[in-house]
Amino acid sequence: MAEYLTDLLEKNGYKTTIQRKTVYEVLCENKDKHLSTEDIYNIIQNVNPKIGIATIYRTLLLFEDIGLVYRHNFDDGFQRYEILSPHSSEVHQHHHLLCKQCGKIIEVKEDLMNSLEEIIEKQYNFEILNHEVKFTGICAQCRDKEKEDGRKET
Amino acid sequence: MAEYLTDLLEKNGYKTTIQRKTVYEVLCENKDKHLSTEDIYNIIQNVNPKIGIATIYRTLLLFEDIGLVYRHNFDDGFQRYEILSPHSSEVHQHHHLLCKQCGKIIEVKEDLMNSLEEIIEKQYNFEILNHEVKFTGICAQCRDKEKEDGRKET
DNA sequence: TTCGTTGCAAATATTTTGCAAGTTC
DNA sequence: GAACTTGCAAAATATTTGCAACGAA
Numbered sequence A, B: 001m002a003e004y005l006t007d008l009l010e011k012n013g014y015k016t017t018i019q020r021k022t023v024y025e026v027l028c029e030n031k032d033k034h035l036s037t038e039d040i041y042n043i044i045q046n047v048n049p050k051i052g053i054a055t056i057y058r059t060l061l062l063f064e065d066i067g068l069v070y071r072h073n074f075d076d077g078f079q080r081y082e083i084l085s086p087h088s089s090e091v092h093q094h095h096h097l098l099c100k101q102c103g104k105i106i107e108v109k110e111d112l113m114n115s116l117e118e119i120i121e122k123q124y125n126f127e128i129l130n131h132e133v134k135f136t137g138i139c140a141q142c143r144d145k146e147k148e149d150g151r152k153e154t
Numbered sequence C: 001t002t003c004g005t006t007g008c009a010a011a012t013a014t015t016t017t018g019c020a021a022g023t024t025c
Numbered sequence D: 001g002a003a004c005t006t007g008c009a010a011a012a013t014a015t016t017t018g019c020a021a022c023g024a025a
Helices: A003-011 A018-029 A037-045 A053-065 A116-124 A140-153 B003-011 B018-029 B037-045 B053-065 B116-124 B140-153
Strands: A069-073 A079-083 A093-099 A105-107 A127-138 B069-073 B079-083 B093-099 B105-107 B127-138
Touching: A003 A018, A018 A037, A018 A053, A018 A079, A037 A053, A037 A079, A053 A069, A053 A079, A069 A093, A116 A127, B003 B018, B018 B037, B018 B053, B018 B079, B037 B053, B037 B079, B053 B069, B053 B079, B069 B093, B116 B127
Parallel strands: A093 B127, A127 B093
Antiparallel strands: A069 A079, A093 A105, A127 B127, B069 B079, B093 B105
16 A cells, blocks of 8 residues: 555655655545645644654655655645656646635646637636646756766766 | 826725835836845835835735736745736736746746647757646636625625 | 654744824825 | 825744654664
8 A cells, every 4th residue: 555655765765654654645545635734734633643744844845856746836825735646647737727716726627728718718617817837847957957967977 | 107007006996105106116127027025125125225025015915906917926935026018918828937956937938828848848948847727717606606796785 | 773754842934914103195 | 184005023824944862774
């Protein structure tokens, strides 16, 4: 069950601890939700009250780093986390509808990249006021720098 | 020059003050940048050191509310603001490339909605690891509620 | 045994707020 | 003059960090 976690941690030079297993379990049990660090902490309080919130913060940072979770920023003052399944390539698409009024977050299941606003407005009955597309990756300069660094090391 | 500001403020029931004019001017002089609240505060320090940072925060919140600025969240710990021109409809498209390594933000000028990753990778020499699309607007429930509220008032 | 990890509390950092004084209309 | 706005300092909030004790490999 937690073998995947152990493998992933080991592969990255980290140890498997009760705390990390616990956070992983909570995330698995809430696959489709976007839990904030504090949400996770609160859930864990009922399971193992000894675990401190700093550990939760550190664990989630680490999980993000090793690609185990995706960090959402819905601009509500919290970092939110969602577990990523090992295989899926579709997970790297995160489309959401954010209601400006109630703050509700609606997930868009489809991958709508063309004529998307119209479709969303109809399909989700959501009045779009704005949209934003963010790409994260590595810029040309950083890649050049990586190449340089690689040369130095050899 | 600041007539547009005065009009917009008045239309929304707000007063025109030196502080608001000053913030507006700084934003105009930095049209294409994404200034953080503190950036703006620092610039203003050289002009009118009497203006407090709380006022800058309040002013930018207000400017966002009346649609004078767009607030960016690049996940770097700061809220960033960009002035919106009165006419443009294209302003409601904000595409950016965020470098995971150096944090640099590159603007995408084109409106690329289809086959966009390929194009961006080539055109910007940017290795895309992830992308995210956010739509903000009003959800169906909020719109229903608005209708109800409208009925009550009449 | 070694070195990474945790828990606690204190520190950070950004943003918000209360309130008296000041300003706009 | 009434109501809104500001400046200051204090508060609030989410997150990070130092460090001694602990636990995994």
